[in-house]
Amino acid sequence: MIRLAIAEDHQSLIDGIKLLLEYEDNISIIGTANDGKELLEIVDKKQPNVVLTDIRMPKMDGIQATKQIKKKYPKINILAFTMFEQVEAIEQMIDAGASGYILKNSSLKEVHKAILTVAKGETYFDANINTNVLNSKSKNKTKGILTKRQIEILELIGQGKTSREIADLLFIGIHTVDTHRKNMVRILGLKGKGELMRYALEKKYKF
Amino acid sequence: MIRLAIAEDHQSLIDGIKLLLEYEDNISIIGTANDGKELLEIVDKKQPNVVLTDIRMPKMDGIQATKQIKKKYPKINILAFTMFEQVEAIEQMIDAGASGYILKNSSLKEVHKAILTVAKGETYFDANINTNVLNSKSKNKTKGILTKRQIEILELIGQGKTSREIADLLFIGIHTVDTHRKNMVRILGLKGKGELMRYALEKKYKF
DNA sequence: ATGAATATACCTAGTAATGGGTATTTTTTT
DNA sequence: AAAAAAATACCCATTACTAGGTATATTCAT
Secondary structure, three states, rough: OOOEEEOOHHHHHHHHHHHHHHHOOEEEEEEEEEOOHHHHHHHHHHHOOEEEEEEOOOOOOOOHHHHHHHHHHHOOOOEEOOOOHHHHHHHHHHHHHEEEEEEEOOHHHHHHHHHHHHHHOEEEOOOOOOOHHHHHHOOOOOOOOOOHHHHHHHHHOOOOHHHHHHHHHHHHHHHHHHHHHHHHHHHHOOOOOOHHHHHHHHHHHHH | OOOEEOOOOHHHHHHHHHHHHHOOEEEEEEHHHHHHHHHHHHHHOOOEEEEEEEEOOOOOOOHHHHHHHHHHHHHHHHHEEOOOOHHHHHHHHHHHOOOOOEEEOOOOOHHHHHHHHHOOOOOOEEOOOOOOHOOOOOOOOOOOOOOOHHHHHHHHHHHHHHHEEEHHHOOOOOHHHHHHHHHHHHHHOOHHHHHHHHHHHHHHOOO
């Protein structure tokens, strides 16, 4: 299930997209915004997993918003929504961490397909625009997300240790352990210690 | 580390065993009792993983005590400690769930070895007594411990679900889920939801 | 059909975890 | 040297879990 947030300064366009997408049963539009700041609020509150955002917007543009979102929630996939062939802005979006871009005058089918593609963690580059984005630093690939310390704590969580025990083992405060745990839950897009532990144990079997 | 509880009606014998075993650094004597009822209390309170018990004792004999302990804590391994060649009583002990037996007049080395053996989950039958225990129903092998419902709940715990979520999924009360969880933690000899979850996930990878 | 085992449900008090923050120090990168 | 990232620590209110119980229906085997 895709939880989609949309940011676009022309409300009429948002209404149009909502109309077009609300009959797709695998996409749920969980919030819309008319500028970048609003988008950040929605992301914090509604926890989307995909964001479709305009680049040029009031208060905060899509590039800044993308940077902020990817910094705090690296797992959220962002699709740039652009009216004109603003090659430079598009490249900045990709550098900021967007997973792709699509023209506003694309068909519903194409928009839908683009959303599905980035939702899977893949990239989607609209074929009607010529950019050298493919040669760009495609670094934001959501890998090696966790820090050494976080991995260390994750492993102990995977051993069934409580926060208190981990704190004692690593000679740090329990608050610190809690903070790391919280950060990991957020970064990995999970729902609490239960899933975090599951994640920890699954990783072990994969490496 | 072996947490040993001893039950024996002759206090002088208990003192002797304590003297003999207290210098073994892998065995910790966590409690002693002079009859079967006392033994049950100690097991509840101190959570031993190995019990060395006389067969003939006041108030409750070793056979009854063994049955009760194995019913509540199947993971605890019980070693019968017998003075004479009471073949029939020994066979009853084995049927009750004991992992083996040893004569009281054995050397420290032998007693120590017997304790280490049953602690590993193996059986130990004193070679100086002739019984046909080996042909007896050696059923109490601590396998298939959990009931269907418990396994069902364990799997959901392994998926990172909370008790509340499990209760809703199975259309039962949260109290019931808690009770099942408690029972599993006790039966499997674990230390809480963390280890229970670990257990659940490890089982999955084994079958 | 009677008894044992299982599954169900509730109680209480205490501890742990969660999900919002904020803030400081240390380390790393630019 | 300044900026960014990582690690550290704390607060608060709410929810979840723990560890003791008890108790009552089912279900299953003898």
